[in-house]
Amino acid sequence: MTDLLYSEVEEDLRASVRALFSDRAEPAALIARTETAEPYDLKLWRTLAADLGAAGLAVPEALGGHGASAREVAVVMEELGRSVAPVPYLGSAVLATSALLAADTSQAEVAETLGKLAAGTLIGALAVPLSAAPGAEFPSTVAAAADGTVSGRVRSVADASVAELIVVPAVGPDGPGLYTVDASAAGVTVAEAISLDLTRRIADVTLEKVAAKRVAGPSVAASALDTALVTAAGLLASEQLGIAEWALTETVRYLKERYQFGRQVGSFQSLKHRLANLYTDLINARATARYAADCLASGDDIAIAVAVAQARNSPIAVHAAEEAIQLHGGIGMTWEHPAHLYLKRAKSDEIAFGTPGRHRAALAPLIDLPA
Amino acid sequence: MTTVDDLKRRVADLLAAYPPESTPRQDFLDARFDAGLAWIHFPEGLGGLSAPRSLQSVVDKELAAAGAPDNDKRRIGIGLGMAAPTILAFGTPEQHQRFLRPLWTEREVWCQLFSEPGAGSDLAALGTRAVRDGDDWVVTGQKVWTSGAHKSQWAILVTRTDPDVPKHRGMTYFLCDMTAPGVEVRPLRQITGEAEFNEVFLSEVRIPDAHRLGAVGEGWKVAQTTLMNERVAIGGTEFPRDGGMVGVVAETWRERPELRTSELHDRLLKLWVEGESLRLVSSRLRQQLAAGAPGPEGSAVKVAFSELNQAASGLEIELLGDEGLRYDDWTMRRPDGVNFLGREAGYRYLRAKGNSIEGGTSEILRNIIAERVLGLPSEPRIDKDVAWKDLPR
Numbered sequence: 001m002t003d004l005l006y007s008e009v010e011e012d013l014r015a016s017v018r019a020l021f022s023d024r025a026e027p028a029a030l031i032a033r034t035e036t037a038e039p040y041d042l043k044l045w046r047t048l049a050a051d052l053g054a055a056g057l058a059v060p061e062a063l064g065g066h067g068a069s070a071r072e073v074a075v076v077m078e079e080l081g082r083s084v085a086p087v088p089y090l091g092s093a094v095l096a097t098s099a100l101l102a103a104d105t106s107q108a109e110v111a112e113t114l115g116k117l118a119a120g121t122l123i124g125a126l127a128v129p130l131s132a133a134p135g136a137e138f139p140s141t142v143a144a145a146a147d148g149t150v151s152g153r154v155r156s157v158a159d160a161s162v163a164e165l166i167v168v169p170a171v172g173p174d175g176p177g178l179y180t181v182d183a184s185a186a187g188v189t190v191a192e193a194i195s196l197d198l199t200r201r202i203a204d205v206t207l208e209k210v211a212a213k214r215v216a217g218p219s220v221a222a223s224a225l226d227t228a229l230v231t232a233a234g235l236l237a238s239e240q241l242g243i244a245e246w247a248l249t250e251t252v253r254y255l256k257e258r259y260q261f262g263r264q265v266g267s268f269q270s271l272k273h274r275l276a277n278l279y280t281d282l283i284n285a286r287a288t289a290r291y292a293a294d295c296l297a298s299g300d301d302i303a304i305a306v307a308v309a310q311a312r313n314s315p316i317a318v319h320a321a322e323e324a325i326q327l328h329g330g331i332g333m334t335w336e337h338p339a340h341l342y343l344k345r346a347k348s349d350e351i352a353f354g355t356p357g358r359h360r361a362a363l364a365p366l367i368d369l370p371a
Numbered sequence: 372m373t374t375v376d377d378l379k380r381r382v383a384d385l386l387a388a389y390p391p392e393s394t395p396r397q398d399f400l401d402a403r404f405d406a407g408l409a410w411i412h413f414p415e416g417l418g419g420l421s422a423p424r425s426l427q428s429v430v431d432k433e434l435a436a437a438g439a440p441d442n443d444k445r446r447i448g449i450g451l452g453m454a455a456p457t458i459l460a461f462g463t464p465e466q467h468q469r470f471l472r473p474l475w476t477e478r479e480v481w482c483q484l485f486s487e488p489g490a491g492s493d494l495a496a497l498g499t500r501a502v503r504d505g506d507d508w509v510v511t512g513q514k515v516w517t518s519g520a521h522k523s524q525w526a527i528l529v530t531r532t533d534p535d536v537p538k539h540r541g542m543t544y545f546l547c548d549m550t551a552p553g554v555e556v557r558p559l560r561q562i563t564g565e566a567e568f569n570e571v572f573l574s575e576v577r578i579p580d581a582h583r584l585g586a587v588g589e590g591w592k593v594a595q596t597t598l599m600n601e602r603v604a605i606g607g608t609e610f611p612r613d614g615g616m617v618g619v620v621a622e623t624w625r626e627r628p629e630l631r632t633s634e635l636h637d638r639l640l641k642l643w644v645e646g647e648s649l650r651l652v653s654s655r656l657r658q659q660l661a662a663g664a665p666g667p668e669g670s671a672v673k674v675a676f677s678e679l680n681q682a683a684s685g686l687e688i689e690l691l692g693d694e695g696l697r698y699d700d701w702t703m704r705r706p707d708g709v710n711f712l713g714r715e716a717g718y719r720y721l722r723a724k725g726n727s728i729e730g731g732t733s734e735i736l737r738n739i740i741a742e743r744v745l746g747l748p749s750e751p752r753i754d755k756d757v758a759w760k761d762l763p764r
Contacts, residue, residue: 005655005659248745252745252746256746263751264747266741266747266748267748267749267750267751268750269750272738272741272745273734273737273738273741275740275741275745275747276671276674276736276737276741276745279740279741279745280671280675280740283652283655283668283671283672284645284648284652284675285648286652286655287648287651287654287655288647288651290651291651304647308644308647308648311640311644312644312645312648360637360640363640363643363644364640367613367621369621369625369636369639369640369643370628371631371636
């Protein structure tokens, strides 16, 4: 039966991750970091990925992971949304890891790489635009040559600027394949873009005859890539839940503190009703995110669960962040208040792995509501 | 601890002793109640087994599979969802024995005498008076929006027993015999054309003190239990994917390709997604209840359902185009209960307008969410410490 609640183990995991982020990803420090040469906090990443074991949750124990499931990864994603911590969790632990898990894990190369990703000793990225949606055609912007090298360009790759290993979908002489390349290899250029989202950067990856190892051939490459995108889309719904939860919690706190017209601002009915609406959105976001995570874990009903979760949670997260800014008044518009970090994350997430409209369109044939 | 096997064995015993095909419906319901298989989370002797609520579906499925008759939850919804949990929580052992069995077996249908012309959202402002006279109370006043009063034998009733204290403190809760002298029920015709609601006039109705629920002056507290259960009953209702009001529009969409437009398509998909997410919220709410930790989501789910039903039924009329200009029947009728699916689109559209008013308006529910769930301060109030009799009205 579908379990939409959180287990004790999941709550314990949440407590550890939340404690780490509240200790080491405090808003003022996050904002200051965005304008330094090190927008990502890789020390924090090592603690999260290696010490807490968060990078290997969905990786089987035999491959060096913790043998948990998407349900546990979803809890980490919630906390990631709540803190907008600048760590490459989505690119490495979700996208690159899911793609390799769906490839042939009996290959020594795949198993070894997964082991490192799970241990948090290697940071991965998947060379697709962050906007790539499940169900799209296999990308043809990178070509694989008969000599085993790959060449081409992929724009807007999440977390690529700190990746040490890049999983590249490329089309070879015999069809689609997934390849791994060393990010420091000759011919690899990673140009960081100026990202709307300050705490999850995108970069353009250019590959010129880069030595690559093929980890999935024509028979599995397309489905492995799609699995990675579906998994990421489903788990992103949990990040969006975390964003909405931060926005509601912080706005409620602020409206209790602030006085205008001789009253706590939070006592005005017009504002209370807006917050009650955010709460209603939040419980919807939680139910759809939990369902998507549970389906990804069990393998049932994935396509509908993920499309529903993305169609629902993307606008909820954006609206919650927008309301947080409006209800904080002038302070909400400032650089020093963290609300903008959440709006930027929410708006980027709305585009990531397919817009809400695209997910609704994908849903239509699945539920027999044709255009 | 009751187990699934234990329950299945009890169901098998019941079916063996009372074969559904040869047992009259009412006798079967009586036997089921006496076997503790009515509402298994109720105490033994009161239709239950003090078992986890989550296992009720085991019993229901086994009985349905055997073709056993069930009570009509729609007809006795107010009794099941509101009167029963309140009587269980506040009633005396005598009241438990007297009222719960006929309530569940459908021999006695219940209604709810709460709202008044001057006390709707502000329920604690109510003015129906109850005055002590020996072993009885004498009740006089007017109630309104009473669903099903015309087919009810009993009512849960809130009255004013002390006008000299602030409004929340001077109320007392009763179980009222709807056949008692002085109870008059008048149909109240609605925008749908039918009269599913009533006005109820109470003229010196005598209620024995034995039918008081909770202490004198504690009526507000007792009523809170009723209202909370009302919202859980609404929010925790189980319905399938693609069900409810959205399911109705979806079905029309599938059957009538000639009506489709791209604008309506995206709106329909949005509503379908909302319906599915509310289905999951309700499912989560039931899982929390089953785990023994009821969530505060009930009020929010009710607000969301109201909006969804209104949007879906409005979309249905637009989708129907010319046919949306017609109505099925304006005849004044007094139905047994609300049946959204038994009527046509116009009825659904008009009746859904009541969803955001009945059982607490969306505005009041948003206040409840803001204050009790989010902990925001209440608006400044002028009625808190003033005796009820001195309040402007």
